[in-house]
Amino acid sequence: MVKFSVPEMHCGGCIASVTRAIQAGDKAAIVAANLETHLVEVTSHLPAAQIAGLIDDAGFSVKQVG
Numbered sequence: 001m002v003k004f005s006v007p008e009m010h011c012g013g014c015i016a017s018v019t020r021a022i023q024a025g026d027k028a029a030i031v032a033a034n035l036e037t038h039l040v041e042v043t044s045h046l047p048a049a050q051i052a053g054l055i056d057d058a059g060f061s062v063k064q065v066g
């Protein structure tokens with residue numbers, strides 16, 4: 001499981017966009033997002049850098065934090 005900080009994620013729509021972007025790369029990815037902490041936990045076979053790239057491509061700034 002890798003953890004990302006996505007500070008611009010502010011509502012359910014943002015979570016849906018982030019989830020969709022990640023699952024476009026790995027449809028089996030498990031995505032758990034928290035609006036209070038702006039953290040996204042991802043369980044996926046994709047490398048962390050690639051997941052960060054997918055989130056970034058969806059228009060959100062992103063930083064791996066764990």
Ligand SMILES: [Cu+2]
Pocket residue numbers: 009010011012013014015
């Ligand atoms: Cu939003």
